[in-house]
Amino acid sequence: MSGADWLLICDAGLLALAPLAMFACRRSWANGAIHGAALILCLMAGALALSTLLAGGAAQQVVLPLGLPWIGARFRLDALSAAFAAVVNLGGAAACLYGVGHGRHEREPQRVLPFLPVFIAGMNLVVLADDAFSFLVSWEVMSVASWALVMAHHHDPANRRAGYIYLLMASFGALCLLLAIGLLAGPAGSYAFDAIRAHRVSGRVAGLVLTLALLGAGSKAGLVPLHVWLPLAHPAAPSHVSALMSGVMTKVAIYAFVRIVFDLLGSPDPWWSVPVLLLGAATAVLGILQGLLQTDLKRFLAYSTVENIGIIFIGLGLALAFRAEALPLAAALAMTAALFHVLNHALFKSLLFLGAGAVLGATGERDLERMGGLIRRMPITAVVFLVGAMAISALPPLNGFVSEWLTFQAVLVSPQIGATALKFLVPAVGAMLALAAALTAAAMVRAYGVAFLGRPRSNAAAQAKETDPWSLAAMIILAGLCLAAGVLPGFVIDALAPVARTLTGAPMPAQSAQAWLSIVPIAESRSSYNGLLVLAFIIASASLSAFAIHRLASRALRRAPAWDCGFPEPSAATQYTAGSFAQPLRRVFGARIFAARDQVDMPAPGDIRPARFTMLVRDRIWEGLYQPLALAVGWTADRINRLQFLTIRVYLSLVFLALVSLLLGLALWD
Amino acid sequence: MGLIRDLAIQGAQMLLVLALSPLLIGLVRKVKARLLRRRGASLVQPYRDLWRLMRKEVVLADSASWLFRVAPYLIFACTWVAAALVPTFATGLMFSWTADLIAIIALLGSARFFLALAGMDVGTSFGGIGSSREMMIAAVAEPAMIMIVFSLALLAHSTQLSTVAGYMLSSNVGLRVTLAMALIALILVAIAETGRIPIDNPATHLELTMVHEAMILEYSGRHLAVLELAAALKLLLYVSLIACVFVPWGLAPVGSGLAATVIGLGAYLGKLTVAGALLALFETAVAKMRVFRAPEFLGAALMLGLLGTLLLFLSRGGLR
Numbered sequence: 001m002s003g004a005d006w007l008l009i010c011d012a013g014l015l016a017l018a019p020l021a022m023f024a025c026r027r028s029w030a031n032g033a034i035h036g037a038a039l040i041l042c043l044m045a046g047a048l049a050l051s052t053l054l055a056g057g058a059a060q061q062v063v064l065p066l067g068l069p070w071i072g073a074r075f076r077l078d079a080l081s082a083a084f085a086a087v088v089n090l091g092g093a094a095a096c097l098y099g100v101g102h103g104r105h106e107r108e109p110q111r112v113l114p115f116l117p118v119f120i121a122g123m124n125l126v127v128l129a130d131d132a133f134s135f136l137v138s139w140e141v142m143s144v145a146s147w148a149l150v151m152a153h154h155h156d157p158a159n160r161r162a163g164y165i166y167l168l169m170a171s172f173g174a175l176c177l178l179l180a181i182g183l184l185a186g187p188a189g190s191y192a193f194d195a196i197r198a199h200r201v202s203g204r205v206a207g208l209v210l211t212l213a214l215l216g217a218g219s220k221a222g223l224v225p226l227h228v229w230l231p232l233a234h235p236a237a238p239s240h241v242s243a244l245m246s247g248v249m250t251k252v253a254i255y256a257f258v259r260i261v262f263d264l265l266g267s268p269d270p271w272w273s274v275p276v277l278l279l280g281a282a283t284a285v286l287g288i289l290q291g292l293l294q295t296d297l298k299r300f301l302a303y304s305t306v307e308n309i310g311i312i313f314i315g316l317g318l319a320l321a322f323r324a325e326a327l328p329l330a331a332a333l334a335m336t337a338a339l340f341h342v343l344n345h346a347l348f349k350s351l352l353f354l355g356a357g358a359v360l361g362a363t364g365e366r367d368l369e370r371m372g373g374l375i376r377r378m379p380i381t382a383v384v385f386l387v388g389a390m391a392i393s394a395l396p397p398l399n400g401f402v403s404e405w406l407t408f409q410a411v412l413v414s415p416q417i418g419a420t421a422l423k424f425l426v427p428a429v430g431a432m433l434a435l436a437a438a439l440t441a442a443a444m445v446r447a448y449g450v451a452f453l454g455r456p457r458s459n460a461a462a463q464a465k466e467t468d469p470w471s472l473a474a475m476i477i478l479a480g481l482c483l484a485a486g487v488l489p490g491f492v493i494d495a496l497a498p499v500a501r502t503l504t505g506a507p508m509p510a511q512s513a514q515a516w517l518s519i520v521p522i523a524e525s526r527s528s529y530n531g532l533l534v535l536a537f538i539i540a541s542a543s544l545s546a547f548a549i550h551r552l553a554s555r556a557l558r559r560a561p562a563w564d565c566g567f568p569e570p571s572a573a574t575q576y577t578a579g580s581f582a583q584p585l586r587r588v589f590g591a592r593i594f595a596a597r598d599q600v601d602m603p604a605p606g607d608i609r610p611a612r613f614t615m616l617v618r619d620r621i622w623e624g625l626y627q628p629l630a631l632a633v634g635w636t637a638d639r640i641n642r643l644q645f646l647t648i649r650v651y652l653s654l655v656f657l658a659l660v661s662l663l664l665g666l667a668l669w670d
Numbered sequence: 671m672g673l674i675r676d677l678a679i680q681g682a683q684m685l686l687v688l689a690l691s692p693l694l695i696g697l698v699r700k701v702k703a704r705l706l707r708r709r710g711a712s713l714v715q716p717y718r719d720l721w722r723l724m725r726k727e728v729v730l731a732d733s734a735s736w737l738f739r740v741a742p743y744l745i746f747a748c749t750w751v752a753a754a755l756v757p758t759f760a761t762g763l764m765f766s767w768t769a770d771l772i773a774i775i776a777l778l779g780s781a782r783f784f785l786a787l788a789g790m791d792v793g794t795s796f797g798g799i800g801s802s803r804e805m806m807i808a809a810v811a812e813p814a815m816i817m818i819v820f821s822l823a824l825l826a827h828s829t830q831l832s833t834v835a836g837y838m839l840s841s842n843v844g845l846r847v848t849l850a851m852a853l854i855a856l857i858l859v860a861i862a863e864t865g866r867i868p869i870d871n872p873a874t875h876l877e878l879t880m881v882h883e884a885m886i887l888e889y890s891g892r893h894l895a896v897l898e899l900a901a902a903l904k905l906l907l908y909v910s911l912i913a914c915v916f917v918p919w920g921l922a923p924v925g926s927g928l929a930a931t932v933i934g935l936g937a938y939l940g941k942l943t944v945a946g947a948l949l950a951l952f953e954t955a956v957a958k959m960r961v962f963r964a965p966e967f968l969g970a971a972l973m974l975g976l977l978g979t980l981l982l983f984l985s986r987g988g989l990r
Contacts, residue, residue, distance in 0.1 A: 576798020
């Protein structure tokens with residue numbers, strides 16, 4: 001049996017867990033058993049996918065006698081599928097391991113346990129699917145299962161609203177993908193991906209497919225302006241599901257985009273990269289700016305997911321541009337950067353969401369303004385969260401820096417592109433990328449500083465307890481992987497080489513042969529980076545200086561009240577809050593984009609009414625796009641509603657009219 | 671033989687930046703004092719300050735966590751590693767391929783990340799104000815810096831600082847508009863990043879105007895000494911960066927003999943003196959800005975960097 005067969009068996013096992021969980025979910029052992037079984041299946045599937053990828057990713061096809069009778073259900077494991085399956089199962093395994101411990105506190109396990117394995121299996125099947133039918137069915141299984149998980153805590157009206165909006169956006173996205181694949185299949189109607197590859201579409205139809213793929217996959221991934229559901233739905237789910245949705249499901253959406261645009265669609269036009277780059281840059285900057293305004297920790301993380309999706313799309317846009325200009329090496333570099341960031345984001349975003357879940361479990365709080373000082377109460381969570389925060393802020397020597405560095409290197413080879421529009425666009429996109437990275441660092445300092453440092457702002461934070469060992473193990477493994485991918489990036493790049501080769505026609509130069517495990521994307525005189533040595537140098541010089549100072553100068557230490565310029569204030573409310581930390585950035589960037597305004601109502605001296613501070617922020621995308629849309633839909637529905645109360649004669653004449661107009665249309669068409 | 675020589679140069683470079691950075695601070699203070707018609711402290715005063723701080727006991731706030739105690743050493747280490755990779759008197763540093771210019775900027779970003787966290791650790795309002803403002807300034811300064819790196823990298827076909835310096839030394843540079851823009855932008859960024867007037871005042875202790883000083887307000891003893899040294903290293907790093915890219919004359923090229931190295935050292939000392947004097951002159955001539963003017967100041971740097979990069983994108987085929 002081939003690797004693809006075994007992967008499908010693992011997915012079938014995951015699907016089979018669902019009915020089991022439905023019957024057993026009220027038992028005390030159910031949580032551990034279901035999560036544990038899912039963990040083992042994920043690990044097996046992940047190992048299979050990884051070994052296929054490392055073996056070079058030769059395509060293996062499986063046709064099952066399911067689905068549509070004339071094509072069956074086709075599945076295919078090639079380099080691209082294997083890379084994404086590895087990411088999906090890695091994230092799935094971490095979430096399941098975390099769930100073994102965290103899930104015990106779940107009040108309604110029957111709303112989580114049956115859907116979680118289905119969700120993971122759905123994502124696996126999407127990346128394996130090789131015909132339109134099984135692709136779309138798996139996509140919908142993934143969407144519906146994740147919707148059910150979002151609705152797990154449906155007693156909260158905010159969660160119900162989130163679920164509703166998610167359902168609407170998911171239907172919209174699926175519709176777009178359906179149309180995109182329909183156009184790809186063409187009038188011949190060959191829905192197997194092999195047949196689509198054999199008959200490429202071109203010209204205007206190809207442009208339409210690109211647009212639909214951007215809308216369909218982009219709405220699932222969270223591209224601005226289709227991201228509105230994401231910051232509502234991702235935080236609403238239980239935390240390990242949030243980690244899966246943010247860290248992994250958005251990657252499946254990226255997979256769908258890459259599969260359709262790079263694999264099925266054929267040779268790109270030069271202008272294709274323009275919308276991708278524009279949307280990517282806008283998503284990166286707007287996502288993190290909106291994140292900076294949030295005080296809900298999980299919602300902030302969801303906005304940061306939006307930002308990272310933007311970074312990935314910037315990489316994909318560059319790869320498209322290079323491919324259109326027939327620069328395969330540069331395209332491979334940009335593609336590798338995007339895929340590397342896919343892996344990185346899956347690692348650190350899962351880690352951060354799991355950390356947020358640990359904080360939520362320990363304090364019952366998602367609001368940053370009621371946390372503080374958790375570094376003393378939850379020391380291990382604080383360390384791993386710090387690793388995740390540094391990694392996502394693109395700081396060396398962790399993994400987030402490597403993928404951003406590769407993206408910058410891809411921007412630096414882009415003057416070779418001939419198209420004038422891109423010559424203007426690419427440097428600006430590079431600046432946006434740098435801005436997003438700097439803003440992320442600010443946002444992470446804010447989140448970490450307010451939640452974990454300082455003094456506790458509420459009793460719950462002061463009484464917090466470290467989370468359970470299972471959850472800690474999941475987070476420690478993810479943090480270790482963040483570090484490993486940061487100091488040994490050459491191995492990741494080499495593992496991704498088959499994917500880059502199949503998608504862009506050229507692989508990156510092999511990195512594992514480089515001296516000292518450096519990475520050298522093009523040539524050593526051009527650029528190189530060595531995370532391992534950077535880490536070694538930092539550790540060496542930090543410990544050397546600490547040792548020398550303690551040995552030669554002084555090691556005396558005394559505890560005392562904080563200095564605070566001579567006026568220490570015992571109340572924890574005088575600390576900087578998340579809102580006040582963001583105020584300068586809100587004022588600099590938010591005044592235009594969000595119409596952010598601060599209103600201070602300061603009573604005159606002698607007046608005893610309290611002073612008030614109000615912060616006004618507007619979400620222009622919601623107000624400008626979605627509210628009018630909702631109004632228009634409501635208005636139209638009201639008008640159409642009249643059709644319900646007509647007589648039978650009018651209905652018959654309407655049917656007749658419809659028939660005549662359809663026939664007329666057909667007659668004119670031919 | 672070559673390996674030993676390279677190692678020696680790398681080691682000498684690391685020790686040199688560490689040894690010279692307090693001197694640069696002393697020089698700037700001295701020149702500033704003379705310009706204000708004061709006599710000023712001696713040039714070696716910063717060394718005495720550091721030594722005295724190191725021997726004092728640390729007074730640690732009750733609410734400080736382990737992060738507060740570890741952060742100074744990490745900040746120092748990141749800054750030192752970054753400073754050790756910028757060519758000062760000789761190009762072709764042994765480990766220059768470890769981190770290119772983008773990574774050096776990011777290493778400084780790591781140092782800033784820890785500094786901002788340390789500012790928030792004790793839980794006082796001044797620490798928070800410093801961290802919040804520092805990250806706001808960095809959010810504009812970092813993209814500007816990346817744009818400058820882009821300009822230089824597109825010209826020199828490399829982000830490797832040694833290669834960039836080598837390219838600037840070669841005869842095919844010529845006068846370029848982009849270079850002028852990059853120089854001005856880099857100076858603006860350097861002023862902001864090192865916390866000098868008009869963005870931040872290193873001598874201030876007026877609470878509401880502090881940025882860097884507010885973050886390190888709770889530090890004392892050896893921790894404060896290490897942080898002061900890191901700040902001095904950062905100033906030296908930016909001066910060296912400007913010197914090695916825009917006035918590379920005198921840099922000992924790869925594989926040169928002792929004479930060239932000595933000339934390189936002399937030239938470097940000369941450049942430091944001039945830069946320190948110019949910085950002092952600039953600082954006495956301008957007034958500190960309001961905090962919310964800083965983004966405009968740095969926005970100019972960002973625009974100059976972006977414009978320079980755009981010019982390069984449009985004017986040439988770029989890297990091959």
